Amino acid sequence: MIETQTLKKKSNLKGENPFAMSLVNGWLIIFAVISVVPMIWLVLAPTKTDPQLSSSNPLAVGSLSGYWHAWHHLNFFDDGVVAQWAWNSVWYTAMIVVIATITASLAGFVLSASRIRFKRVFLISTLIFMLVPPMALVVPVFVLMDKLNLTDNPWSVILVSSLYPFGAFLSYIYYSTTIPKELYESARLDGCNDFRLFTKIALPLSTPLLSLLAFFAFIGNWGNYFLPYILLPSPEHYTLPIGLGFLFVSTPALNPGVGATSVPVYKPEIALAGVLVAVPIMLVFMFSQKRLVRGMLAGSIKE
Amino acid sequence: MSKVKKAKQRNTAMWVMLSPYLILLIGLGILPVIMAVLEIPQKARNNREGGWGVVIKVIQDFRLIPAVEHILGFVLIFVPLTIVFVIAMALMLDLNNSKWKKYARVAYIVPASVSGGVAVLVWYIIFEPHFSPFKPFLRLFGIKRSDQIWQTSHLVWIFAIMAFFTIAGNWILIQYGSLQSISGEVIEAARIDGCSAFQIAMRIKLPLIKKYIIYMAVLVFAGGLQLFVEPQLLDTGVFNGISHVWSLDQLSYDFAFTNGEFGSASALSILLLIPSLLGALVVIFKTDMFEDEETAARKERKMAKKALEAMKAGN
DSSP states (O other), X not given: OOOOOSSOOOOSHHHHOHHHHHHHHHHHHHHHHHHHHHHHHHHHGGGSOHHHHHHSOTTOOXXXXXXXXXXXXXXXXXXTHHHHHHHXXXXXXXXXXXXXXXXXXXXXXXXXXOOOTTHXXXXXXHHHHHHSOGGGGHHHHHHHHHHTTOTTOHHHHHHHHHOOHHHHHHHHHHHHHHSOHHHHHXXXXXXXXXXXXXXXXXXXXOHHXXXXXXXXXXXXXXXXXXXXXXXXXXXXXXXXXXXHHHHHHHSTTTOGGGOOOSSOOOHHHHHHHHHHHHHHHHHHHHHTHHHHHHHHTTTTOOO | OOHHHHHHHHHHHHHHHHHHHHHHHIIXXXXXXXXXXXXXXXXXXXXXXXXXXXXXXXXXXXXXXXXHXXXXXXXXXXXXXXXXXXXXXXXXXXXXXXXXXXXXXXXXXXXXXXXXXXXXXXXXXXXXXXXXXXXXXXXXXXOOSGGGTOOGGGHHHHHHHHHHHHHHHHHHHHHHHHHTTXXXXXXXXXXXXXXXXXXXIIIIIHHHTHXXXXXXXXXXXXXXXXXXXXXXXXXXXXXXXXXXXXXXXXXXXXXXHTSOOHHHHHHHHHHHHHHHHHHHHIIIIISSTTOOHHHHHHHHHHXXXXXXXXXXXXX
C-alpha cells in the first residue's frame, strides 16, 4: 500500500530552469481546464433551451428550472420509461456492488489465511481474469446465457458483473499485508473456528478494504454498456447508459434523420440523461482518487 | 479432536467461504470460454455440416479485414498517445510542488466519467462548431463546419481521442502514484551527483517505474481491442458515414445477433481473447507486478542501485 512519502522530493527544476518550470506548470493548468470544460458544458446544457444551446455562449448559465423542464420532457418519452431506466441502473448496480464486495472479500480472506488445495491455481486464474477486459467475455457469456434461457433477465447481468477477480485479488493483498498469520494461529489455539476468524478478526479490520471494493465495483458497472445491451433486449430492462443510446436512435436530438416527433426530447433532454449517467461516476471518482491509485497499484508497491 | 480432523474441518469452512466467488469464477468466467470454444464447430446457417472450418470462414469474411484495419489504426494511435502523454503528465506533476496541484489532479479525473453514450454526446457537441465550448480552438484549425471533422477516414482519430480522454486522467494519477514509490534518497543521490531534473526523469524515474508502464500498456492495449460502444452508438444515425461493423466486437455481435451465427461469433471472440490473454500472462509471469513482497523489495533496491551506477558511469 502506498503511504505518502516521508522524504519530500523537492523539485530542482525550479532552481535549474525557472522558464521550463513555468512551461510545465502552464501546461498542467491548461490540461486541467481542457479536462473540465466538456463536463461543465454537459451540466449546464439542461439549464438552457435547445435554441439557446446554439445561440448563447456554450458555457453560459441558463435557468435552473431548465432541469425541471428537461426532466418533464424526458418523461414524455415512452410513458416515463426513463425513470424506470434510472431505477434499474440504481438497483442493478447496488446488487452488483453488494454481491461482488461480499464474494471478493471472502475469497481474498480464504486465499490469504488458508492452506487449501489449488490455492495457486485460483490465484493465477483470478489474476488472468482480472487482466483480461470483461468486454472480451461478453459474447461467450451471451452464448451461455442463451443456452440457459437467462437472457432478458436482469439477474443474468447482475451475476455476471458480480464476478470480481480484481476485488478478490485486492482483498487477498489487503489481508496478506495487514493481518499477520500469527494472529490467526493464536486465535485458532484459543478455539476460534474459521468462520469466526473472518467475522472476529478480519472483518473488523476491513473497512478500508470494503470501501475500496465497493468503489471499484461501482465505477466498473454504473456506466457499463456492452453486457446489459446484449443480455437485456427489452426497453423496460434497460439501464441509463443503454437508454441514452436508445434516445440517440429514436429522437431527433442528435439524429436529424428521425424528423420532428411529438416527443419533446432534444439536446437539453439528452444532456440531462447524460448528466444522470456521468455525474454519479464523476463525484465518486473525485472523492475517491486515493482509492483509485491505491487499488490499481495494490500488490506492487510495498512499504 | 485429533489435529487432522481439526485441519479438515478448518478447510471445510474455508471452502464454504470461498465457494460463492469460486462459483462465479468457474460458472461465469471459465465455463463461458469453454462453451464458446465448443460452440465454434456446431452446425449453423453458415456452417451446415458443422466443423472447425467455420474459423477459416470467419477469417475470410469480407468484413473482417476492414474491421482489423480500423482497430489496428485506432490502437496504433490510441495506445502510444496514451502511454507517452500519461507518463509525461505524471512526471510533470511529480516535479510540481505547488498547492494547486491537488486541484489539478481532481480536474484530470473528471473526463473519466465521460464514456460510452455520454462520450458520443459530448464529442458530438465539441466537434460541432455551432455548439462547441472549444469554438476558438476549432477556428484555429480552420474548422467551420462539423463535416470537416466527421469523415469516415477520421474515425480512428475520433475514437482514439474519445478513448484517450476517458482513461488518461485515471492513469495519470496512477502513474503519479507509482512515482511516489521511488525513494527520495535515490533522487537526492542523483541530484548530488549533478543530474538535471530531466536526466533524473529519463534515467532514474522512468526505469524505476518500468513495470507499471508495462502493466498500463497491457491493460490499455487489451481494452483498445474491445472497442464497441462508441462505434455502435455513432451508427444510430448520429454519423451516417460509419459501417455497421466498424470494429471487431461489432462484427462478432453482428454474427450472433443479426445472423444467429453463434459459431462464427464465438470463433471471433475467442480469437480476440488470445492477445488479451497473452498480455495478461506477460504481466503475471514476466514482470514482478504481482510478485511476493520480499523478492520485489530486493529487486527494487537492486534496480535503483544499478540506475545510479549507470548515471555515475555516464557522468
